[in-house]
Amino acid sequence: MTSDVRERPRDEVPYTLDEPAPKVLGFWDQGAFWANLGVSLFAFSGAYTVLAPDADGRPTMSIVAGIVAMAAGTVIGGLMLGLAAAPGARTGQPAMVLLRGLFGARLSYVPTVLNIAQLVGWGTFELIVIADAARALWDGVPRWSYVIAAGLVTTVLTVWPLGSVRLLRRYVTVAVLVALVYFYVQLLREPLPDLTDGSWGGFWLGADAALAVSISWVPVAADYTRHARSARGAFGAAAVGYSVTQIVAYVLGLLALAIVAGDSTRVFDPFLHVTLGVVLFAVFVVREADQSFANVYSTAVSIQNLVPRADRRVLSVALGAGVTVLALLLDIGDYSGFLSLIGSVFVPMLGVLAADFFLGRGRLPKWDSSRTAPSRWGMIAAWAVGIVAYQLVNPGAVGWWTRFWTGVRDALLFTPQSWMSASVLSFAVAAAAALLIGRVGGTGGTGGVAKITR
Numbered sequence: 001m002t003s004d005v006r007e008r009p010r011d012e013v014p015y016t017l018d019e020p021a022p023k024v025l026g027f028w029d030q031g032a033f034w035a036n037l038g039v040s041l042f043a044f045s046g047a048y049t050v051l052a053p054d055a056d057g058r059p060t061m062s063i064v065a066g067i068v069a070m071a072a073g074t075v076i077g078g079l080m081l082g083l084a085a086a087p088g089a090r091t092g093q094p095a096m097v098l099l100r101g102l103f104g105a106r107l108s109y110v111p112t113v114l115n116i117a118q119l120v121g122w123g124t125f126e127l128i129v130i131a132d133a134a135r136a137l138w139d140g141v142p143r144w145s146y147v148i149a150a151g152l153v154t155t156v157l158t159v160w161p162l163g164s165v166r167l168l169r170r171y172v173t174v175a176v177l178v179a180l181v182y183f184y185v186q187l188l189r190e191p192l193p194d195l196t197d198g199s200w201g202g203f204w205l206g207a208d209a210a211l212a213v214s215i216s217w218v219p220v221a222a223d224y225t226r227h228a229r230s231a232r233g234a235f236g237a238a239a240v241g242y243s244v245t246q247i248v249a250y251v252l253g254l255l256a257l258a259i260v261a262g263d264s265t266r267v268f269d270p271f272l273h274v275t276l277g278v279v280l281f282a283v284f285v286v287r288e289a290d291q292s293f294a295n296v297y298s299t300a301v302s303i304q305n306l307v308p309r310a311d312r313r314v315l316s317v318a319l320g321a322g323v324t325v326l327a328l329l330l331d332i333g334d335y336s337g338f339l340s341l342i343g344s345v346f347v348p349m350l351g352v353l354a355a356d357f358f359l360g361r362g363r364l365p366k367w368d369s370s371r372t373a374p375s376r377w378g379m380i381a382a383w384a385v386g387i388v389a390y391q392l393v394n395p396g397a398v399g400w401w402t403r404f405w406t407g408v409r410d411a412l413l414f415t416p417q418s419w420m421s422a423s424v425l426s427f428a429v430a431a432a433a434a435l436l437i438g439r440v441g442g443t444g445g446t447g448g449v450a451k452i453t454r
C-alpha cells in the first residue's frame with residue numbers, strides 16, 4: 001500500500017486515476033445529490049426558456065403548455081441522464097475515461113476538451129448566479145465579495161467530493177424540501193393570471209430547452225456514479241431524483257413568472273416578497289454551491305483523463321480560483337448561447353455511447369478504458385451524424401454558427417417540423433448510426449474487432 005493510499009480517507013475519491021474508485025455511494029446518497037442538482041436557481045431565472053420565447057425574450061406559449069413541454073423534456077432528459085449514469089457504476093470509471101472505450105484513448109480527448117470548456121463555463125455561470133441571487137437577498141456588500149465567498153465554498157466542497165455528497169443528503173436536502181413546499185403554498189395563494197393564455201406552438205422548443213438542462217449533466221454523471229454500488233441504483237437515482245425535482249422547481253419558476261406577468265428579470269420577486277421568503281430563498285442560494293461544486297470537481301476529473309497522474313485536489317483548488325476570477329471579470333449573459341451549443345453536442349454523443357455500451361461493444365467482457373484503447377473513428381462518425389441531425393432541427397442562437405446551419409438547411413431543402421425534437425431525433429440518429437457502423441466494422445467500428453485490454 002502506498003503512503004498516498006494510507007493518507008486518503010477510505011471513503012474519499014483517490015487523488016489520481018491510478019487507484020480504483022471506492023464504491024461507497026448508496027441509492028439515497030445519489031438520489032439526494034441528483035435531487036439537489038435538479039433544484040437550480042436556473043430553473044427560476046431560466047423558466048421563461050421553456051415557453052419558446054421570441055427574439056425579444058417574451059414567452060409565446062401558455063404557462064400550462066410550458067409546464068407540459070418542460071415535464072416531457074425533463075422526463076426524457078432524466079432517462080438519458082440515467083443512461084449516462086449506469087456505465088459509470090458498471091465500469092468504476094469517470095465520465096471522460098469511460099469514453100476511451102467508445103472513441104479510443106486519443107479520440108476521447110475531443111469530448112474531454114469540449115466538456116472542460118462547458119464545465120468551466122457552467123462553473124463561472126453558477127458563481128455569477130449565486131452572487132446575483134445573494135445581492136437580491138441583501139445588497140449590503142459588493143457583488144465581488146459574494147463571488148469570492150461562493151468560490152471559496154465551491155473549492156472546499158471539491159476537495160472532499162464524496163463528503164460533500166453525503167453532506168447534501170444529511171443536511172441540505174431536508175432544508176430544500178421545506179423551502180420548496182413553503183414557496184408552493186405561498187405562490188399558489190397569490191392571484192394568478194389565466195395560465196392557459198398563449199399558444200401550444202413551440203412545444204418541442206420548450207421541451208428541448210428543459211431537456212438541454214438535464215443533458216448538460218450527462219458528461220459528468222459517471223464522475224459520481226463510478227462510486228455507486230450498483231448500476232441499477234445509479235440509473236434510478238439519477239433518472240428519478242433529478243427529474244422529479246427539476247419538474248418541481250420549474251413549475252415553481254413558471255408560477256413566479258406568471259405572477260410577474262412574464263418579466264423574467266423580476267422572477268425572484270415573488271419569492272422574496274412573501275413572509276419568511278428571504279430566509280427560505282437563502283436556502284436555495286447557499287445550496288446552489290452544489291452546482292458549482294459539481295462543475296469544478298468534474299472539470300478536475302476530466303483533466304485527469306488528459307493527465308492521469310495529476311492530483312485532483314491541486315486541480316480543484318486551481319480551477320476553483322480560476323472560475324472565481326472569471327466570474328469576477330465576465331458577463332456570462334454573452335456566454336449562454338455557447339453553453340447550450342456545447343451542451344447540444346452531448347445529446348448525440350450519449351446516443352452513440354448508450355447504443356455501443358448497452359447493445360454493442362459494451363456487451364463484451366471488458367470495456368477498454370485503458371490509456372492504449374485503440375481509436376474508433378467509426379464512433380466519431382456516428383457522433384458527427386447525430387450532431388448534424390441536431391443542428392438541422394435546432395441550430396441554436398450563436399451568430400455565425402446558426403447562420404451556417406440555416407444555410408445548410410436551405411441547401412438541403414429541409415424544413416424542421418413543429419413535432420421534431422432536436423434532442424430526441426439526434427439521439428436516435430446517432431444511436432442508429434453507432435449500431436450500424438459497429439455492425440459493419442465488427443465491434444470496433446474501425447474495421448475488425450480490436451483487442452480488449454484494461
Ligand SMILES: Nc1nc2[nH]cnc2c(=O)[nH]1
Nearest residue numbers: 042122126213216217291
Ligand atoms: N453541467 C451543468 N449543467 C447545468 N445545468 C444547469 N446548471 C448547470 C450547471 O451548473 N452545470
